[in-house]
Amino acid sequence: MVKENFMKKEIKFHLGLNLLIAVFITIASYVHIPYGNLKAFSIYFIHFLLLQFSVFGFVYVLSSFKKIFKIVFPILFIILVSISFWVYTQDITIDLGMIQAIVESNIDIAIDVFSLQFLMYLIVSLICLFYYMKKFSKLNSSSIKSPLFLVAILAISTFFLVEKYKYGAFKRKLPYNAYFGIIKYFKKPNLKLKEVKEPVKSKEKNIQIVFVLGESLRADHLSLNGYHRNTNPLLSKKQQIISFSKVYTPLTYTAISVPQILTNNSIYDKNNKAGVSLFSVLQKAGFSTEWIGNQSIEKSYKDIVYTNKSVTIIDKFHSVLSFKKEKDLSLLDNFSIDNTSTKNKISTIHMIGSHWYYNSRFDSRFERFKPITSSKYIGSSTNEELMNSYDNTVLYLDFFLNELIEKLKTSSKKTILIYLSDHGEILGEDGKWFHAQKHQASTNPAMLVWYSDNFRDNYPLKINQLKLKQQDSISTDFLFHSILDISGIENFKYKKEQSIFK
Numbered sequence: 001m002v003k004e005n006f007m008k009k010e011i012k013f014h015l016g017l018n019l020l021i022a023v024f025i026t027i028a029s030y031v032h033i034p035y036g037n038l039k040a041f042s043i044y045f046i047h048f049l050l051l052q053f054s055v056f057g058f059v060y061v062l063s064s065f066k067k068i069f070k071i072v073f074p075i076l077f078i079i080l081v082s083i084s085f086w087v088y089t090q091d092i093t094i095d096l097g098m099i100q101a102i103v104e105s106n107i108d109i110a111i112d113v114f115s116l117q118f119l120m121y122l123i124v125s126l127i128c129l130f131y132y133m134k135k136f137s138k139l140n141s142s143s144i145k146s147p148l149f150l151v152a153i154l155a156i157s158t159f160f161l162v163e164k165y166k167y168g169a170f171k172r173k174l175p176y177n178a179y180f181g182i183i184k185y186f187k188k189p190n191l192k193l194k195e196v197k198e199p200v201k202s203k204e205k206n207i208q209i210v211f212v213l214g215e216s217l218r219a220d221h222l223s224l225n226g227y228h229r230n231t232n233p234l235l236s237k238k239q240q241i242i243s244f245s246k247v248y249t250p251l252t253y254t255a256i257s258v259p260q261i262l263t264n265n266s267i268y269d270k271n272n273k274a275g276v277s278l279f280s281v282l283q284k285a286g287f288s289t290e291w292i293g294n295q296s297i298e299k300s301y302k303d304i305v306y307t308n309k310s311v312t313i314i315d316k317f318h319s320v321l322s323f324k325k326e327k328d329l330s331l332l333d334n335f336s337i338d339n340t341s342t343k344n345k346i347s348t349i350h351m352i353g354s355h356w357y358y359n360s361r362f363d364s365r366f367e368r369f370k371p372i373t374s375s376k377y378i379g380s381s382t383n384e385e386l387m388n389s390y391d392n393t394v395l396y397l398d399f400f401l402n403e404l405i406e407k408l409k410t411s412s413k414k415t416i417l418i419y420l421s422d423h424g425e426i427l428g429e430d431g432k433w434f435h436a437q438k439h440q441a442s443t444n445p446a447m448l449v450w451y452s453d454n455f456r457d458n459y460p461l462k463i464n465q466l467k468l469k470q471q472d473s474i475s476t477d478f479l480f481h482s483i484l485d486i487s488g489i490e491n492f493k494y495k496k497e498q499s500i501f502k
């Protein structure tokens with residue numbers, strides 16, 4: 001009888017505690033998702049219940065160590081409540097970038113930390129926390145002998161089972177994303193960068209290279225490559241554009257494709273092979289180097305990005321997982337033309353491009369293919385809606401590149417623009433969507449080259465080569481060697497035969 005009473009009290013306590021955690025922490029990860037309809041809402045509701053159940057498991061096990069729980073739980077709770085406020089109000093992404101900002105204490109640059117609402121939120125949560133910690137003290141300690149302990153073990157297993165079934169399903173949501181962000185922060189990167197020791201030189205002057213690193217854009221959705229919809233209304237009117245429709249990469253997600261593209265590593269190399277950053281070589285040859293990105297940087301290519309002299313990441317606390325992510329056109333506000341110097345220059349513009357959730361990538365002016373999706377849950381959208389949303393991101397890119405080219409036309413330098421997407425995208429082939437899974441549809445990224453009058457007049461032979469190679473099958477290996485080739489690099493070994501200008 002005593003035991004039964006204790007069980008009841010224990011269950012009641014943990015139900016209440018989990019409700020507290022749900023309200024102040026976990027639900028924040030679910031409020032910004034576009035559900036669209038009841039079906040999607042129900043799916044995500046089950047998702048939330050499973051996640052909360054797994055949280056219960058960890059909290060219960062921790063609570064059986066009574067003294068530790070009394071210290072550790074309030075600390076974790078306050079930290080997570082403070083984070084969740086920004087997830088609730090601004091849909092920020094808790095990931096490497098956020099953890100880095102907290103650790104290196106420059107978080108206030110991006111968000112107004114001490115707003116009145118924040119303090120209110122914190123105070124209310126602290127009062128609730130105090131109430132539950134008092135209840136906990138009165139509770140005859142939970143123990144491993146309690147049947148609830150078995151339930152807790154089952155709950156913890158849920159976490160690993162769900163993650164095995166779908167990677168990131170829980171890891172990318174509160175409270176787990178905070179933990180995994182910290183792990184990522186302290187983890188050593190896979191790729192080791194080699195220093196450039198050679199006395200590298202460039203025999204060229206007054207060159208401006210703009211490399212636009214795209215995201216999830218497959219070549220066959222450009223009307224420039226024969227797509228049946230007019231997804232390139234502006235670029236198709238432009239002269240001096242060459243589209244390469246047969247680029248190949250087997251590396252179908254950002255974290256592994258970007259390090260390969262930006263170094264002398266080949267698609268056939270192991271992804272932990274030490275490589276040389278493209279920017280290190282150019283910098284050594286006297287180029288000014290800048291990186292302007294709209295993607296929060298991932299560990300796997302962070303060091304490469306920072307081999308640029310200047311690095312600007314816009315909107316860095318919103319990753320692809322956020323629905324309030326800044327649109328790519330803002331990147332151009334940070335990109336300027338400098339006609340005062342004849343110094344060679346490379347600017348890399350890293351887009352969020354056509355990354356899912358597609359509707360977050362374009363504004364209403366580009367909602368031309370209709371109807372678009374209204375739910376993040378794919379099962380609630382038709383193939384047509386998904387395709388329309390995706391193709392609108394291609395329209396947005398068309399506008400983006402057109403704006404960039406107009407800006408580049410004001411440059412007095414010999415200017416060349418290379419656009420390359422990091423990989424393609426699976427759009428319903430064999431019932432699959434997105435990327436990062438083995439499928440041929442994500443291995444053919446879009447690639448374009450635009451050149452200025454000045455570039456054409458100085459390098460007519462190179463332009464001829466470009467036109468001749470347009471139909472060739474090439475791999476993303478071409479980028480490193482092509483850029484060194486047009487940069488006239490000497491005293492550094494690279495594979496000139498892989499250059500699209502050779």
Ligand SMILES: [Zn+2]
Nearest residue numbers: 216253254422
């Ligand atoms: Zn990507």
